[in-house]
Amino acid sequence: MALNWIWIAFFVVAFAVAVFKTVFLGDMSVWSEVMGASFQSAATAFEISLGLAGILSLWLGLMKIGEQAGVIGWFGRLISPLFCRLFPGVPKGHPAMGSIFMNVSANMLGLDNAATPLGLKAMQELQTLNKEKDTATDAMIMFLILNASGLCFIPISIMMYRARAGAANPTDVFMPILLATFISTFVGIVALCLKQRIRLTDPVLAAWLAGMALVIGGIVWIFSGMEGRAVERWSTFFANALLFGVVISFILAGAIKRINVYATFIEGAKEGFHTAVTIIPYLVAILVAIGMFRASGAMELITEWTTSAVAACGLDTQWVEALPTALMKPLSGSGSRGLMVDLMATHGPDAFVSRVSAAIQGSTDTMFYVLAVYFGSVGIRKTRYAVGYALLADFSGTLAGVLAAYLFFG
Numbered sequence: 001m002a003l004n005w006i007w008i009a010f011f012v013v014a015f016a017v018a019v020f021k022t023v024f025l026g027d028m029s030v031w032s033e034v035m036g037a038s039f040q041s042a043a044t045a046f047e048i049s050l051g052l053a054g055i056l057s058l059w060l061g062l063m064k065i066g067e068q069a070g071v072i073g074w075f076g077r078l079i080s081p082l083f084c085r086l087f088p089g090v091p092k093g094h095p096a097m098g099s100i101f102m103n104v105s106a107n108m109l110g111l112d113n114a115a116t117p118l119g120l121k122a123m124q125e126l127q128t129l130n131k132e133k134d135t136a137t138d139a140m141i142m143f144l145i146l147n148a149s150g151l152c153f154i155p156i157s158i159m160m161y162r163a164r165a166g167a168a169n170p171t172d173v174f175m176p177i178l179l180a181t182f183i184s185t186f187v188g189i190v191a192l193c194l195k196q197r198i199r200l201t202d203p204v205l206a207a208w209l210a211g212m213a214l215v216i217g218g219i220v221w222i223f224s225g226m227e228g229r230a231v232e233r234w235s236t237f238f239a240n241a242l243l244f245g246v247v248i249s250f251i252l253a254g255a256i257k258r259i260n261v262y263a264t265f266i267e268g269a270k271e272g273f274h275t276a277v278t279i280i281p282y283l284v285a286i287l288v289a290i291g292m293f294r295a296s297g298a299m300e301l302i303t304e305w306t307t308s309a310v311a312a313c314g315l316d317t318q319w320v321e322a323l324p325t326a327l328m329k330p331l332s333g334s335g336s337r338g339l340m341v342d343l344m345a346t347h348g349p350d351a352f353v354s355r356v357s358a359a360i361q362g363s364t365d366t367m368f369y370v371l372a373v374y375f376g377s378v379g380i381r382k383t384r385y386a387v388g389y390a391l392l393a394d395f396s397g398t399l400a401g402v403l404a405a406y407l408f409f410g
Helices: 002-025 029-069 071-086 095-108 112-127 138-148 156-164 174-195 203-224 228-256 261-278 280-295 298-312 318-328 333-347 352-363 367-376 386-409
Strands: none
Touching (some): 002 029, 002 280, 002 298, 029 071, 029 112, 029 228, 029 261, 071 203, 095 112, 112 138, 112 367, 138 386, 156 333, 156 352, 174 352, 261 280, 280 298, 280 367, 318 333, 318 386, 352 386, 367 386
16 A cells, blocks of 8 residues: 555655646756656666566476476475564475575675575565465564565675776675675664564574674674785675576586476476566566656756755764665665766765765665565555565665765765
């Protein structure tokens, strides 16, 4: 229901701003820009789904091999002490546990293309436990928050964009991003545990959360002693070597179990293509609304008002120019990435506002995209309280990203 009203709000606000510009500013071109954005966004949604078809076919094919070879089940048992507490509605040893683990691991390594099909596979497994097929379960919402909060240990893509822009040290945003994304995920998990009445004082859950904090602290400490290029080189090597290791382990495990690896891959790949087609209407719906909202100038007005409000409070306004990145992040990953790149081109990659924008970009995932794709892949229409808690995690990550940028660069 929340997504329904948010979707309507995008169109209503876009229309209101277009009317305002026409009546008071005499800008009649806004209507053609808004309608042009609607057609472009619809085409973009189809292109994204088409692009995902190949990636989904590849990874769901590999996942099918891993599932029949028993590797997914092994991963599920490995992480079951934590996930059994975060997902009490999922039976111990259920295939969903292994898929969730693989998805979260891919996200942590910054492997977006791998994380999405793994996440869709996990949603399909969770849907098998769902008694009301059009309504999100508590487990689905917890999984969505884990993805929307976007815990990422190695933000490869952001460092790559900074390197292309000519940053003196492309990896200097590594620690601010790491802190921001951890805080986003931590807030999201804790808030949902309280909502779903999951006991935070459980010794195992508390130990895992404390362990995550120690791991984050350890990574920050290790990489803080490296030069910029060494951070980029080792993080890229580690992420891709681990991913390739997973692929090989699935294939070898299938061969050892004497299953027909090729036929099994084809079976899973067919599921991937079907999933890519299924999500097209959901992507069209959300991307068209976002495109029209942005083209109307509503985003620009929000930024201007925020700058005035911050200045009136006597606070520093350096970060405000990065606000469009924060506002666009839950709506469009490519849109927020484009805004980040534009700031680097305008002010230079080493400008404070460019670093703030990078920290915000890496703090969370694209919330509405994740919600549309993941829930859409299994036909979920009633998202319950998912949107509110995803926005809470997103806001926490954005705020943490701004504060971390001031801590390291201010």
